[in-house]
Amino acid sequence: MNWARVERRGLVEAMRREGPEAPTLCTGWTTRDLAVHLLLRERRPDAAAGMFLPPLGAWTGRVTRGYIARDYDELLDDVEAGPPWYSPFALADKYVNLAEMFVHHEDVLRGGADPTGPWMPRQLAPELSTALELPLKMMGRVTMGKSPARVQLCAPDGRELLSVGSGEPVTVSGAVGELVLFAFGRAPVDVTFRGDPAVVALLQTARRSV
Structure with a gap:
């Protein structure tokens, strides 16, 4: 089962249902902006590089404006189609x-x-929850590597899925999907915290992203 494809279909269905100007958890981005981001990432690596390399910022802006001007449903058709053969994400x-x-x-x-x-x-x-454990362990080390606490992410059955960061210990418990979202800095999420309240507050406001 390719759960990435399943989630892609669900994402596109939600974006079609909400329309092009709906808010997202990505600060300042509408659903149209999110669609453009996904297409730049998968189809235009030359433009996506400008997100990380300032000298390419003007080119990224030009390509982005071209995508934004396109019909919303056409953008979503391309998102749903997935990465083309030449994309580094295809294989x-x-x-x-x-x-x-x-x-x-x-x-x-x-x-x-x-x-x-x-x-x-x-x-x-x-099966999806199980599949999400691997990216949680891999990406969580990146997104929370500079955490102000020693964070233990634990599944509802008590299994420790990831321990990362340094400092006072804080345990974050929840379903795997919710832990993924927490590790990526999203809110609201359905997780519980155990640890010193002051340290928990620091963790909750700390930047968690790639």
Whole structure:
């Protein structure tokens, strides 16, 4: 089962349902902006490089404006089609795109939610939860490597999925999907914290992203 494709389809369905101007959890991005981001990432590595290399910023802006001007449904058709054969993501889609598609799917589903409020997550298939454990362990080390606490991410059954960072210990418990979202700095998420309240507060406000 390629869960990246399943989440991609769910993401596109949500984006079609919400329309092009709906909010997402990506600060300042609408669903149209998110679609453009995905297409730059998968189809225009020359332009995507400008996100990290300032000298290429003007070129990235030019390509981005071209995508933004396109019909929204056409953008989503291209997102749904997945990475083309020449994309660096094509051969490893099921491995490198699972977290990306899952997190952005939730970015749309939770886009209008209060980041400080409670959230009732969707029920994930057990197989999807299992598949998300690997990207959590890999990407969590990157996104939380500079954490102000020694963070232990634990599944509902008590298994430690990841230990990362340094300092006072904090345990974050929740379903695997919610832990993925927490590791990527998203809110709201349905997780619980155990540790010194001051350290927990620092962790909650710390930057967690690639």
